Amino acid sequence: MTAKEVLTLDVNGARREIEVACGEILLTVLRDELRITSPKRGCNQGVCGACTILINGVPQRSCLSLAANCQSKEIRTLDALLDDGRMRKLQDSFQGNGAVQCGFCTSGMMITAWHFLETSDQPTATDIRSALSGNLCRCTGYQKIIDSVAEAAQETSQ
Numbered sequence: 001m002t003a004k005e006v007l008t009l010d011v012n013g014a015r016r017e018i019e020v021a022c023g024e025i026l027l028t029v030l031r032d033e034l035r036i037t038s039p040k041r042g043c044n045q046g047v048c049g050a051c052t053i054l055i056n057g058v059p060q061r062s063c064l065s066l067a068a069n070c071q072s073k074e075i076r077t078l079d080a081l082l083d084d085g086r087m088r089k090l091q092d093s094f095q096g097n098g099a100v101q102c103g104f105c106t107s108g109m110m111i112t113a114w115h116f117l118e119t120s121d122q123p124t125a126t127d128i129r130s131a132l133s134g135n136l137c138r139c140t141g142y143q144k145i146i147d148s149v150a151e152a153a154q155e156t157s158q
């Protein structure tokens with residue numbers, strides 16, 4: 001029988017108390033226990049970036065994060081950012097540029113881009129490529145995503 005532990009997590013501003021298997025990863029807790037499915041399970045080994053969320057405001061791969069280690073931290077998924085102005089600009093530009101195809105990478109891409117634009121208001125295409133280099137997309141060829149982030153950056157800086 002798998003040993004269990006009770007965790008208290010701050011997820012998207014709500015205190016969640018939950019019993020999980022000892023050593024459970026955060027991605028599994030979010031998706032399978034709390035039914036928050038915006039972080040995607042891609043590679044499940046830290047390579048693709050599809051599971052990216054914010055932990056204490058910093059993008060992290062939830063498939064590599066032990067849930068128990070996140071108890072005193074702020075966990076935020078894309079869902080918590082949807083009304084944020086910078087995120088809205090990214091949503092509009094991704095949509096306008098056709099940067100969302102299957103959508104599997106989109107949540108992780110947007111969180112990474114949102115955090116990047118927090119400190120980079122006039123990034124070059126090279127800057128954007130570098131910032132997003134840990135997020136893989138199998139559909140778009142990346143250019144539409146780069147263009148979208150550049151457009152959002154331009155609008156944010158106006």
Ligand code: FES
Pocket residue numbers: 040041042043044045046047048049050051052061062063064
């Ligand atoms: S699912 Fe976490 S990096 Fe791919």
Ligand code: FES
Pocket residue numbers: 099100101102103104105106136137138139140
């Ligand atoms: S839109 Fe399909 S993986 Fe990026």
